[in-house]
Amino acid sequence: VYTCRNNNVTLTALVSEDVTYNWFVNNNSISTTVNATINVANDTEVILEVTDDKNCTATDTVQIGVYDLPTFNLPDPYCYNDTLFLDANPQNLPNVPGSFQWYRNTEYQAGQNASVNYISNPGVYTIHYYYQPINTTIPSLQLQTLKFIYGSIVQVAPECRHYLKN
Numbered sequence: 001v002y003t004c005r006n007n008n009v010t011l012t013a014l015v016s017e018d019v020t021y022n023w024f025v026n027n028n029s030i031s032t033t034v035n036a037t038i039n040v041a042n043d044t045e046v047i048l049e050v051t052d053d054k055n056c057t058a059t060d061t062v063q064i065g066v067y068d069l070p071t072f073n074l075p076d077p078y079c080y081n082d083t084l085f086l087d088a089n090p091q092n093l094p095n096v097p098g099s100f101q102w103y104r105n106t107e108y109q110a111g112q113n114a115s116v117n118y119i120s121n122p123g124v125y126t127i128h129y130y131y132q133p134i135n136t137t138i139p140s141l142q143l144q145t146l147k148f149i150y151g152s153i154v155q156v157a158p159e160c161r162h163y164l165k166n
Contacts, residue, residue: 001063002131003040005040005068006039009039010035011036011038011046011062012035015034019050021033021049021050023046023049024046024047025044038064040064043064043066044066046062048062065096067095070090070091070094071090071092072129073089074086074087084119085116085117086102086117086127088115088127098130100115100128102125102128103127104121104123115127
């Protein structure tokens with residue numbers, strides 16, 4: 001499991017009758033219900049201990065990895081010209097699988113999935129960074145969902161007029 005630094009994460013055990021739950025972080029109990037919510041500042045190991053009515057105990061462990069949000073460095077605004085490209089200049093990208101996607105005036109830009117976007121029209125451009133693909137298989141169809149974690153917006157105005165003083 002991955003999450004942003006200082007984000008709350010809720011873990012849920014499989015519900016079974018006649019069992020008790022105990023969630024631990026650093027050997028400290030954090031919850032005795034089917035759910036545990038934890039604010040994660042650093043990579044954290046969470047242990048779930050389940051005991052049934054016969055006093056048999058089983059444990060499971062979840063590793064929660066944390067990352068900081070990426071930074072995009074888009075100056076604003078740009079003046080449109082036929083050689084303009086936007087470079088999001090991303091920094092601090094999380095160490096998880098991820099991808100970029102550009103939008104123009106909130107519309108998806110097919111094929112614009114890199115940190116650099118070659119502009120063909122003025123508009124309001126937004127770059128989103130998504131991480132951790134989750135694959136779901138349905139007969140004859142495969143869906144891929146990406147979790148949005150961060151975005152940035154830049155305005156590209158029509159051609160700018162420059163007025164020079166003689």
